[in-house]
Amino acid sequence: MNATQTSGNWQSLEATRDEGGPVAVQLDPQLMDILACPAEDHGPLRAEADADVLVCTVCGRRYPVEDGIPVLLLDRAIP
Numbered sequence: 001m002n003a004t005q006t007s008g009n010w011q012s013l014e015a016t017r018d019e020g021g022p023v024a025v026q027l028d029p030q031l032m033d034i035l036a037c038p039a040e041d042h043g044p045l046r047a048e049a050d051a052d053v054l055v056c057t058v059c060g061r062r063y064p065v066e067d068g069i070p071v072l073l074l075d076r077a078i079p
């Protein structure tokens with residue numbers, strides 16, 4: 001009966017702040033790091049400030065972000 005070693009790691013997750021107001025695309029920086037343009041250039045993507053889109057910094061295609069989920073499909077790209 002030595003159960004004093006329980007780690008409280010699950011508590012280290014910071015609560016998401018929910019302070020109203022419209023917010024532009026807010027994606028996890030780590031997520032942005034692994035996202036890449038689905039086109040041949042595989043360029044890094046940058047979140048637009050005023051619109052819910054991700055922009056490829058290489059080819060300039062724009063990809064919509066729906067419900068916080070980037071839609072990285074060439075079919076949905078906005079040239």
Ligand SMILES: [Zn+2]
Pocket residue numbers: 037038039040041042043056057058059060061
């Ligand atoms: Zn691209």
